[in-house]
Amino acid sequence: MPGTVQSIERAAAILRMLAGGTGRLGLGEIARSLDLAKGTTHGILRTLQGVGFVEQDKASGHYQLGAALLHLGTSYLDINELRSRSINWADPLAARSGEAVRIGTVLEGRVLVVHHVFRPDDTFQTLDIGALLPLHATALGKVLLAYRSAGLPEELEQFTRRTVVERRELALALDEVRAAGWAAEIEELTLGQAAIAAPIRSHGGLVVGAIGISGLVERICDTRYRPHPRLVGYVREAARAVSRDLGAARH
Amino acid sequence: MPGTVQSIERAAAILRMLAGGTGRLGLGEIARSLDLAKGTTHGILRTLQGVGFVEQDKASGHYQLGAALLHLGTSYLDINELRSRSINWADPLAARSGEAVRIGTVLEGRVLVVHHVFRPDDTFQTLDIGALLPLHATALGKVLLAYRSAGLPEELEQFTRRTVVERRELALALDEVRAAGWAAEIEELTLGQAAIAAPIRSHGGLVVGAIGISGLVERICDTRYRPHPRLVGYVREAARAVSRDLGAARH
DNA sequence: GAACGTCGTTCGGCATTGTCGAACGTCTGA
């Protein structure tokens, strides 16, 4: 990739670093991690501060992400076609299934949640729009993995006893996903939780996202520990509906 | 402000432009608006694309915001202390008042909504976390204006017949806000809607944000078209509680 | 209490880096 702007790449690396850490970071810490001179790092940070992408804690001098990024992030949501086409179908799916609905895309080897509808009946839930989930341990992620050209992830992190950590085993599971047209995940990320997902296709059949439901195992699965066919049907219908909308969107 | 990095400022300007417009923008359009050479603009956009901040529609060649920004935006929410301290108090306020709750800060002459709790009982509402609202036509904004050092906005856009567009009139209203310790807004942004807000203070009494409720005029106001004292009390109590949390947060 | 370490910040000199403008291939509409 010729002719990329060095300082912008460095600025982006700083922002990603600030997003990854748990909170504020010091100038020296950032400069050391990215192997930059302190002066250079300071100039970039000052500029990022000027445009509102980072803020500085006056007391400690440490830096953190800035408020302008929040608006950019939600502006992305407004633009995103996958999300806008999905919204009309996510609410009915949540109502019919009685479970929380999430829609995701791939971002840097993870699942980025671009829409989230809470479980209808329920109490307080945390909104995880913008969250990054592992590809190999979620139903959404398995769908996205199954239909993408890039290979499997190198490292498969283990979250529970049931997480698939063998690449061979994962490859077989993805074959099944492709054959069946949908994916399930049962206690592979969080104990007691299960999920079902199906692919969202754009024009030409390219898979651009996934839609799915997630909830307690005893509600998602039947007595034989298999996903309820009724719920699978709901999810697949919703996925097809969104795909139809997306395909028809472009002329 | 000496020593700011030119290319980063230009990249930020492009991102803001993409966020402001309704959707995709062409390269020429961007280059013309920012008065840059097409080649220069292309280099910046290519870099932003490389880091995931913008995406390109392969069909039309137009550019739009990228998915990585969504994650950065929500990461900002996770870090933001104003928000994290507010969450525990926003839910009870929504429950007691029966109205939607929002928390905001100032960003570039507007109110940035950093937290939003839906009205308890109600049907579908759109989440406006990350939205930018006018300072002079919202209760949150009036509170933030009243306690900030910077002057009044130059232009006061008119949204309804009741919007305050005279700077003198606004200054008087802000005097009242400072005297009373809370602000109201009645059909000044949207017909039929009203809101109440109070300041959130950090250590030293500095106002860093505002919390408030908003809903239909007939629920927020009494028969004399004045905010219910009961609701005002709830909002002010919540604001004080958050302020206490914030002040006690630092040692 | 003084010396040390580390922090964020500033500054000048050098050359790396990004900018510019022109030219290219492609596509849409006239």
Add this chain to the structure above:
DNA sequence: TCAGACGTTCGACAATGCCGAACGACGTTC
């Protein structure tokens, strides 16, 4: 078929941003 606009590439120049050293302030340690 031509004209215009589009996104993209490339080479040359010099402006630009990078580096490293030095600064003042703060907190810690002996």
